[in-house]
């Protein structure tokens with residue numbers, strides 16, 4: 623099979639690349655709960671002013687938990703399916719730093735399909751802080767990269783970002799619902815020109831344009 627000429631809605635099977643594929647719906651509720659708890663833990667650790675005895679005790683507890691969990695690891699590149707809310711599914715790496723289901727450090731951007739492209743809402747805490755009270759510019763780029771990569775993948779076929787350009791229009795605030803949208807502008811063979819936007823309180827804070835190059839699938 624070749625997907626290097628025209629846009630297609632067909633997603634290549636990661637197993638053709640030797641990568642395991644997990645059904646998103648098969649992940650246990652206990653794992654989602656653990657990921658969410660550790661997400662909160664990262665925020666608590668980043669901001670705690672607890673006394674040294676409490677800190678030492680917490681470090682020992684966390685080390686113990688790490689030893690218990692780190693006994694059976696997934697293969698690097700493990701992929702997972704994700705429902706896009708319109709009956710279609712997306713495939714992404716399970717620990718993707720922006721959207722990965724099992725990554726406690728991820729804001730877990732849940733992009734959904736819209737008639738225009740894709741859309742997500744996310745509120746970020748101080749773990750994503752750059753300037754005081756503001757989202758780090760690198761994270762803004764990372765979220766836009768994910769949003770444009772995702773729309774390119776679901777509307778054509780999966781690819782890698784060759785070029786990404788960000789315009790930071792206004793400061794992007796923490797603790798504020800952010801609306802992230804992305805869409806495909808045009809496609810030329812393997813080249814997919816995509817764009818995205820972040821808004822806070824309805825005002826654009828950042829805009830991105832990118833060139834995605836679609837992955838060639840082996841016969």
Ligand SMILES: CCCCC/C=C\C/C=C\C/C=C\C/C=C\CCCC(=O)SCCNC(=O)CCNC(=O)[C@H](O)C(C)(C)COP(=O)(O)OP(=O)(O)OC[C@H]1O[C@@H](n2cnc3c(N)ncnc32)[C@H](O)[C@@H]1OP(=O)(O)O
Pocket residue numbers: 634635636639713714715767768769771772775780781782783784785812813833835837
């Ligand atoms: C590998 C994955 C396998 C798994 C597949 C299965 C399932 C996957 C499922 C889901 C994944 C989907 C979505 C994930 C969503 C978001 C993730 C965020 C995105 C990322 O986090 S991604 C990481 C950062 N990204 C990189 O790590 C790329 C490093 N890079 C390279 O790996 C190569 O650079 C590559 C592959 C990009 C191109 O290499 P290549 O050899 O395939 O193609 P080539 O160089 O021939 O370029 C072809 C045409 O694009 C033009 N072109 C190229 N680069 C350009 C540039 N910068 N500016 C202007 N034009 C450019 C050329 O000029 C030519 O144009 P022309 O055809 O007209 O001559």
